[in-house]
Amino acid sequence: MSKEKIALFTIFGGTGDLAQRKLYPSLFKLYQKGYLQEHFAVIGTARRPWTDEHYHQVVADAIADLKADPATVTKFASHFYYQSHDVTDAQHYVTLKKLSEKLDAQYGLQDNRIFYLAMAPNFFGTIAQHLRSESILTTNGFNRVIIEKPFGHDFESAKELNDQLTATFNENQIYRIDHYLGKEMIQNISAIRFGNNIWESLWNNRYISNVQVTLSEKLGVEERAVYYDNSGALRDMVQNHILQILSLLTMEQPVEFTEKDIDVEKVKALRSIRALKPEEVATNFVRGQYAAADGVKAYRHEDKISPESNTDTFVAGKIMIDNYRWSGVPFYVRTGKRLADKFTRIDIVFKRPVLNIFNHDDVRENGDAKTSLESNVLTIKVEPTEGFELRMNAKAIGQGFATNPVNLNFAHDSAATANSPEAYERLIHDALNGDATNFTHWQEVAYSWKFVDTIQKYWDEHTPDFPNYRPGSMGPVVADQLLAKDGHEWVYKQ
Ligand SMILES: NC(=O)C1=CN([C@@H]2O[C@H](COP(=O)(O)OP(=O)(O)OC[C@H]3O[C@@H](n4cnc5c(N)ncnc54)[C@H](OP(=O)(O)O)[C@@H]3O)[C@@H](O)[C@H]2O)C=CC1
Numbered sequence: 001m002s003k004e005k006i007a008l009f010t011i012f013g014g015t016g017d018l019a020q021r022k023l024y025p026s027l028f029k030l031y032q033k034g035y036l037q038e039h040f041a042v043i044g045t046a047r048r049p050w051t052d053e054h055y056h057q058v059v060a061d062a063i064a065d066l067k068a069d070p071a072t073v074t075k076f077a078s079h080f081y082y083q084s085h086d087v088t089d090a091q092h093y094v095t096l097k098k099l100s101e102k103l104d105a106q107y108g109l110q111d112n113r114i115f116y117l118a119m120a121p122n123f124f125g126t127i128a129q130h131l132r133s134e135s136i137l138t139t140n141g142f143n144r145v146i147i148e149k150p151f152g153h154d155f156e157s158a159k160e161l162n163d164q165l166t167a168t169f170n171e172n173q174i175y176r177i178d179h180y181l182g183k184e185m186i187q188n189i190s191a192i193r194f195g196n197n198i199w200e201s202l203w204n205n206r207y208i209s210n211v212q213v214t215l216s217e218k219l220g221v222e223e224r225a226v227y228y229d230n231s232g233a234l235r236d237m238v239q240n241h242i243l244q245i246l247s248l249l250t251m252e253q254p255v256e257f258t259e260k261d262i263d264v265e266k267v268k269a270l271r272s273i274r275a276l277k278p279e280e281v282a283t284n285f286v287r288g289q290y291a292a293a294d295g296v297k298a299y300r301h302e303d304k305i306s307p308e309s310n311t312d313t314f315v316a317g318k319i320m321i322d323n324y325r326w327s328g329v330p331f332y333v334r335t336g337k338r339l340a341d342k343f344t345r346i347d348i349v350f351k352r353p354v355l356n357i358f359n360h361d362d363v364r365e366n367g368d369a370k371t372s373l374e375s376n377v378l379t380i381k382v383e384p385t386e387g388f389e390l391r392m393n394a395k396a397i398g399q400g401f402a403t404n405p406v407n408l409n410f411a412h413d414s415a416a417t418a419n420s421p422e423a424y425e426r427l428i429h430d431a432l433n434g435d436a437t438n439f440t441h442w443q444e445v446a447y448s449w450k451f452v453d454t455i456q457k458y459w460d461e462h463t464p465d466f467p468n469y470r471p472g473s474m475g476p477v478v479a480d481q482l483l484a485k486d487g488h489e490w491v492y493k494q
């Protein structure tokens with residue numbers, strides 16, 4: 001059976017950064033792998049008056065790093081068409097419909113449509129409404145819309161946006177992108193949990209002491225200062241990526257590994273997160289903003305950022321899950337810009353053995369049992385290395401009976417990861433297949449915003465003492481104290 005997928009992509013925001021850095025390279029990789037062949041076309045739209053020839057050059061430049069042979073690049077780019085289009089102008093949709101129908105006939109696209117909204121979210125509702133009112137949606141093939149983040153600014157705006165979208169599309173036609181769900185090792189969470197009895201049987205509050213999720217970035221806000229200053233780390237990373245990861249780590253085993261069953265379990269997990277009362281925010285969540293150091297400008301002195309900005313460029317928090325499996329286990333999360341390094345990791349910290357029988361001095365202290373044995377830690381390395389590490393206690397070589405922690409390591413080999421589809425490529429492929437498993441469903445978005453809104457509201461009402469961390473560090477000292485007061489510490493320290 002041919003693996004070819006047949007569709008017309010209409011990219012709103014076709015001249016933008018996301019389209020050029022992520023979408024065109026991903027489409028090209030799907031083309032190289034034969035998922036896209038003869039029966040696909042792309043209409044790129046935006047306001048600037050580009051010609052098709054110029055657009056082909058932009059597409060070729062966007063994939064230049066992939067070092068493909070020029071003939072293949074030219075053939076691929078020939079499937080791209082540019083339409084100058086202001087999304088607020090109804091007349092432009094009439095032209096868009098004509099071009100879509102022409103390309104459908106030319107490439108045999110069977111009325112299959114993917115609308116990719118790679119634009120600022122305030123336009124999503126307008127676009128969806130025009131797609132319906134100007135009858136751009138087809139009746140015979142599929143119509144799917146891929147929505148970029150951020151999906152709203154808070155619960156109310158997310159709901160309003162969702163209402164606008166669902167006036168045109170059913171929930172099963174809406175693909176809300178969270179690119180972390182397209183990452184190899186995030187998808188691997190389910191494989192290790194449900195594919196290995198040793199983990200699933202220990203995956204609960206009897207054996208796990210705490211879980212730590214770290215999404216660390218070395219860079220600052222780069223080109224996205226205006227968006228970021230209006231968002232901050234909590235909205236930019238916690239509401240979506242971190243809570244999605246948390247739902248995969250904590251959900252119950254789905255009846256079947258299908259979109260519907262996984263969504264049911266993820267929603268239950270997100271519903272089980274203990275909502276914070278306003279007075280509990282300060283003891284459970286801390287925020288930070290980077291100062292100047294070592295030639296790096298302070299956040300408040302970055303281009304397009306107000307010198308008085310109180311936007312959080314770092315957040316760390318403790319999240320409790322009120323269900324039978326997780327009651328009592330803290331989930332510590334942290335993310336930030338201008339930290340020590342660029343990496344993502346999940347550390348599952350197991351409870352220590354109750355006694356250390358190997359060292360008699362340790363066994364009793366003031367009549368209490370005490371152990372100096374280290375906790376076992378399972379680390380899921382999401383990036384840059386993709387793999388797992390397990391810290392165990394083993395006998396130290398030599399006389400006597402001392403123990404040492406040792407690490408068991410597995411990393412995907414670099415050849416395999418080089419060929420593994422990048423997140424956007426994988427997610428676009430899923431959307432072509434009509435598989436929304438690795439996209440965010442509305443109820444998940446809604447519960448995530450409700451949790452985050454309480455924290456954001458408290459922060460908006462209390463002025464922080466910023467800046468409070470050095471670029472190149474792992475964030476403010478309050479992030480360490482958050483764990484220390486529970487008798488824990490971050491597994492990854494600088
Ligand atoms: N860039 C990134 O790395 C990421 C981006 N995102 C999200 O993706 C979306 C796009 O981001 P990004 O590509 O960076 O943004 P850009 O500002 O680079 O692109 C915005 C696009 O919208 C077009 N546009 C603006 N106004 C109109 C209009 N009235 N009618 C038609 N087109 C218009 C612009 O083209 P023109 O000016 O020619 O009209 C441009 O193509 C945003 O929602 C962002 O949050 C999410 C994750 C990462």
Ligand SMILES: O=C1O[C@H](COP(=O)(O)O)[C@@H](O)[C@H](O)[C@H]1O
Nearest residue numbers: 149179180215217236237241344
């Ligand atoms: O969604 C976002 O993610 C990126 C980090 O993604 P990664 O795949 O490079 O880890 C972040 O830089 C950006 O601010 C945020 O909007």
